[in-house]
Amino acid sequence: MLSPDDVFAAAQDEIAYAYERMPFFRRHMEDAGVRPGDIGRPGDLPRIPPTDKTWYRKGFPGGVLTEGVTLSDPRLRHLSSSGTADERLLTVEWNALWVKRCLDACKVHPGIRRGLRAERHCYYIPASCAEASCAGPAAHAPHANPESAQDRGASAPADAGRPRPVAGGLMLPAFHDLLATDERMVDESLRALERFRPSLYMVSPAHLAFLARRMSERGFHPPAAPILATYSLCGILARRQILAAFPAETAFSEVVGMSELGFLAAECPRGGLHLNSEAFLCELRTGGRAAEPGELAELVVTTIDGGCSPHVRYRTGDAYRLVAKPCPCGHGSPLVRMEGRIRNLLMRKGRAVLTPRELDETVGDCDWLRLYKMEQTGEEAFSFSYIPAEGRADRAPELAQRLKERLGTDVRLSLRSVEYLPAARSGKFMECESRVAAEGLRL
Known part of the structure; x- marks a missing residue:
């Protein structure tokens, strides 16, 4: 494992490399009056203004690729973000480096890392993520996006409505709007799983929870393999529903990643x-300074491997808290809590009162819920919609009380039981969304 000094030295090299080889970043530093030689210690890093996806979107390809890189190079992995909040971000990275970042992240979980290296992966993910280029480390050959329409319940093209092979694995089909996925797709997916017998499930937690509920209803026992849950926050309900359908010894790991970077945690x-x-050199920043343990902060990362599109002090848009105590597993890498996307924080009077993770913990493992979604529609207006579990007593008044204890007793909070909850524009299912915490919000 690299020491903090080694990581900082590698970041210094990355800054110099990006300054010399990437036109956008050279202009970025010159505009700030900073040169690579000015970054002599970790405390100097904030002299470089943070970058974000808007810079890379506007500069792609010429401004954000290192000189000499051509998009036709077969060693490149072509990547695009899911477009959950805005238009997609297109980028590329050397495939070998991107895969190594993912494998490095999973050193903390040997079972998951072995499954990744075996390259027999089963993917069950949002339609917007279903290109093999952004599906996972094993999937490298280009495939078309199966999403063909934005309308509710619109299906993918006919050939994408069935399980299909991708480089290194099997892609299971789902409608763009997850809960509209029909029973034929589910049955074909389960039959394909029996034949394929994966080394790893790489999934959206909401998607696999949906499929796990169908497995339990059918009495289907899935092939045993580790589960890597990514693409969105993994909540308590989804984790419980997934693990209930799989063998008791199933290894499970929540992984945080970004298509343009690989696995971050x-x-x-x-x-x-x-x-x-x-x-990566990882910074947790709040209010323009390094965060203390327990403070809500944004993760800002710097690549350190000399890729074809270096990212220096790149804002991830994700909220974390640093955990001061060491992890019982003994691994020396920083221990954190991932709290969710900053744009999905529930806000009152300019401050976050609940993060998506805290909301999930407040809801808890309610066996009378199958799925839920909280929406903040105004400064003091919140709507909590849920799909109840069959045969269970509805305990919504108790949940409403818990939520008001966290949000404030004076808020307008409505709870309603529904039969259907829509996916986000990207096809991801988001349990917590806010119209108050704008995309540009910074911690």
Whole structure:
């Protein structure tokens, strides 16, 4: 494992490399009046203004690729973000480096890492993520996006409505709007799983929870393999529903990643989430300074491997808290709590009152819920919609009381039982969304 000094030295090299080889970043530093030689210690890093996806979107390809890189190079992995909040971000990276970042993150969980290396992966993910280029480390050959329409319940093209092989694995089909996925797709997916017998499930937690509920209804026993849950926050309900359908000894890891970077953090067997300090210099920033343990902060990362599109002090848009105590697993990488996307924080009077993770913990493992969604529609207006579990007593008044204790007793909170909850524009299912915490919000 790299020491903090080694990581900083590698970041210094990355800054110099990006300054010399990437036109956008050279202009970025010159505009700030900073040169690579000015960054002599970790405390100097904030002299470089943070970058974000808007810079890379506007500069792609010529401004954000290192000189000499051509998009036709077969060693490149072509990547695009899911477009959950805005238009997609297109980028590329050397495939070998991107895969190494993912494997480095999973060093904290040997079972998951072995499954990744075996390259027999089963993917069950949002339609917007279903290109093999952004599906996972094993999937490298280009495939078309199966999403063909934005309308509710619109299906993918006919050939994408069935399980299909991708490089290194099997892609299971789902409608763009997850809960509209029909029973034929489910049955074909389960038959394909029996034949394929994966080394690893790489999934959206909401998607696999949906499929796990169908497995339980059918009495289907899925092939045993580790589960890597990514693409969105993994809540308590989804985790419980997934693990109830799989063998008791199934290894499970929540992994945080970004399509343009790879895996940023991974959960160890003891349940601790560890930052990928093997592949990135990681900063947790709040109010223009380094965050103290327990403070809500944004993760800002710098690549350290000399890729074709370096990212220096790149804002992830994700909220974390640093955990001061060491993890019982013994791994030395920083231990954190991932709290969710900053744009999905529930806000009152300019401050976050509940993060998506805290909301999930407040809801808890309610066996009378199958799925839920909280929406903040105004400064003091919140709507909580839920799909109840069959045969269970509805305990919504108790939940409403818990939520008001966290949000404030004076808020307008409505709870309603529904039969259907829509997916986001990207096809991801988001349990917590806010119209108050704008995309540009910074911690």
